[in-house]
Amino acid sequence: MSLLKLEKVEVHYGGIRAVKGIDLTVEKGELVCLIGANGAGKTTTLRAITGLAHATGRIEYEGEQIAGKKSHEIARLGLALVPEGRGVFPQLTIDENLAMGAYMRRDAPAVAHDVERVFSLFPRLKERRGQTAGTMSGGEQQMLAIGRALMSRPRLLLLDEPSMGLAPIMVEKIFEVIRLIAAEGVTMLLVEQNAKLALEASHRAYVLESGLVTISGEASKLLGDPQVRSAYLGE
Amino acid sequence: MDTFLQQIVNGLTVGSVYAVVALGYTMVYGIVQLINFAHGEVVMIGCMVAFSVILALAPTGLPPFIIVGAGIAVAVPACMVVGYAVERVAYRPLRNAPRLAPLITAIGISIVLQHLALLVWSRNFIAFPQIIELKLFHFGSSDTSASISNIQVAIILTSVAMMAGLLWLVYRTRLGIAMRATSQNPQVAGLMGIDVNRVISSTFVIGAGLGAVAGAMVGTYYGIAHYQMGFLLGLKAFSAAVLGGIGNLGGAVLGGILMGLIESLGAGYVGDFTNVCFLDKFLPGFGEVCAASPESSLFGSNYKDVYAFIVLILVLVFRPSGLLGERVGDRA
Numbered sequence: 001m002s003l004l005k006l007e008k009v010e011v012h013y014g015g016i017r018a019v020k021g022i023d024l025t026v027e028k029g030e031l032v033c034l035i036g037a038n039g040a041g042k043t044t045t046l047r048a049i050t051g052l053a054h055a056t057g058r059i060e061y062e063g064e065q066i067a068g069k070k071s072h073e074i075a076r077l078g079l080a081l082v083p084e085g086r087g088v089f090p091q092l093t094i095d096e097n098l099a100m101g102a103y104m105r106r107d108a109p110a111v112a113h114d115v116e117r118v119f120s121l122f123p124r125l126k127e128r129r130g131q132t133a134g135t136m137s138g139g140e141q142q143m144l145a146i147g148r149a150l151m152s153r154p155r156l157l158l159l160d161e162p163s164m165g166l167a168p169i170m171v172e173k174i175f176e177v178i179r180l181i182a183a184e185g186v187t188m189l190l191v192e193q194n195a196k197l198a199l200e201a202s203h204r205a206y207v208l209e210s211g212l213v214t215i216s217g218e219a220s221k222l223l224g225d226p227q228v229r230s231a232y233l234g235e
Numbered sequence: 236m237d238t239f240l241q242q243i244v245n246g247l248t249v250g251s252v253y254a255v256v257a258l259g260y261t262m263v264y265g266i267v268q269l270i271n272f273a274h275g276e277v278v279m280i281g282c283m284v285a286f287s288v289i290l291a292l293a294p295t296g297l298p299p300f301i302i303v304g305a306g307i308a309v310a311v312p313a314c315m316v317v318g319y320a321v322e323r324v325a326y327r328p329l330r331n332a333p334r335l336a337p338l339i340t341a342i343g344i345s346i347v348l349q350h351l352a353l354l355v356w357s358r359n360f361i362a363f364p365q366i367i368e369l370k371l372f373h374f375g376s377s378d379t380s381a382s383i384s385n386i387q388v389a390i391i392l393t394s395v396a397m398m399a400g401l402l403w404l405v406y407r408t409r410l411g412i413a414m415r416a417t418s419q420n421p422q423v424a425g426l427m428g429i430d431v432n433r434v435i436s437s438t439f440v441i442g443a444g445l446g447a448v449a450g451a452m453v454g455t456y457y458g459i460a461h462y463q464m465g466f467l468l469g470l471k472a473f474s475a476a477v478l479g480g481i482g483n484l485g486g487a488v489l490g491g492i493l494m495g496l497i498e499s500l501g502a503g504y505v506g507d508f509t510n511v512c513f514l515d516k517f518l519p520g521f522g523e524v525c526a527a528s529p530e531s532s533l534f535g536s537n538y539k540d541v542y543a544f545i546v547l548i549l550v551l552v553f554r555p556s557g558l559l560g561e562r563v564g565d566r567a
């Protein structure tokens with residue numbers, strides 16, 4: 001059984017069909033990426049999975065239909081989303097943001113241990129732990145958003161455009177951590193516009209065009225696919 | 236007796252009550268950007284319920300603080316239920332409606348609650364029973380002396396304790412952090428596993444609980460309760476919240492206390508400021524009137540209610556974000 005399975009998922013915004021029937025699976029332990037141009041429906045797909053957008057069709061998480069559930073109920077099943085634009089709580093401190101990531105957990109000692117773990121991944125956050133999140137740079141906020149998502153010990157981590165708007169050195173740092181988390185066995189679904197980076201980090205990939213999956217397969221094969229290369233890798 | 240010092244004491248007393256009520260407005264605004272105009276009515280119901288209990292217990296001869304405490308102990312959960320119900324029935328269905336809809340609903344709910352109270356407690360004034368022996372503590376030198384009563388001390392201490400408790404809750408507890416997270420970004424709060432509706436309900440319930448205590452205190456202080464008392468009290472506390480910067484907890488406390496002081500000092504001096512006897516030099520005829528009664532003021536202390544609204548208007552004109560508020564932007 002796949003950890004996540006989407007079947008004929010459609011999402012409508014007003015009269016517009018942003019996602020037009022997507023099939024997609026994520027197996028346990030995989031890093032799967034979803035690439036495509038602006039407006040292809042990548043973010044909408046993640047919003048549908050996490051209950052932020054109303055979807056029709058089947059979204060199965062561990063065999064259970066989750067389409068139609070509220071986002072806090074879905075979060076409680078072990079899905080965490082690092083939203084587009086990071087979505088940190090600007091007036092909460094780093095510590096408080098991380099505490100909100102662990103909102104569902106009651107095991108204080110393990111939570112404290114995981115805070116240290118996040119700080120070891122992102123030492124910058126530790127230096128600024130008492131500072132409000134809104135005062136940090138975009139890259140630091142992205143680190144916080146990822147750290148916060150990890151605090152829930154997710155069984156499926158969804159990342160929406162983690163490289164967006166960041167300096168190259170920061171993108172490098174973020175992807176280093178993504179690969180590290182993946183190596184630890186955290187299952188991830190990654191949405192990225194930077195197709196090269198995403199494909200290099202992933203096991204499998206889906207290419208989305210105008211709300212439909214057009215190409216899918218092993219990430220390494222897609223990297224060599226002439227169609228993908230010309231459309232998404234700028235060759 | 237020194238008017239200034241005495242009005243400061245009185246102002247701090249009513250000001251601390253305004254502050255507690257203003258916290259109810261500002262908490263709800265902070266989390267759902269809604270002016271809960273029914274909050275004044277919740278305070279009134281708190282006062283009414285407390286009075287009912289106090290009147291029932293008065294003949295038993297129990298110590299007064301136990302009787303009043305029992306009144307508050309019943310009023311708080313009663314108001315919490317009202318606060319919860321109002322949010323659930325009237326505001327939640329309108330969560331995504333244009334801002335004006337819940338605002339009008341709030342005014343409607345306020346009228347509904349007033350008339351429910353009218354049905355239950357009648358249109359008569361209800362007097363507080365004579366169970367508390369008033370004790371005055373004098374301070375200051377003989378020519379600038381003032382006094383503070385045991386009731387005033389109790390009101391100020393209770394208010395301070397409640398404000399401290401609320402700040403602790405909002406800044407130190409898991410629920411409090413969740414409340415602030417929800418107010419900053421409800422969608423992402425949901426992604427954290429926070430049940431946003433529950434957090435919003437908790438906010439209404441806590442605000443209503445504070446309001447219940449405030450209602451019982453204000454009733455005990457003035458010795459009287461009436462089903463329409465929540466209207467003016469609510470508007471003043473709302474003005475106080477706007478003065479401090481709506482949505483800001485510290486602002487509500489500051490605004491409430493300032494509002495109490497402005498009102499008390501205004502009431503204390505309005506007679507002096509509007510005394511028309513200085514005009515007798517220019518206008519013959521005043522002399523006789525003033526000789527008969529040197530206190531010929533245009534306005535007396537019964538105009539004290541005007542100050543809250545003068546303050547509200549001045550704040551809205553000159554500093555709409557309030558003293559401690561950051562920005563108002565598009566928030567109506």
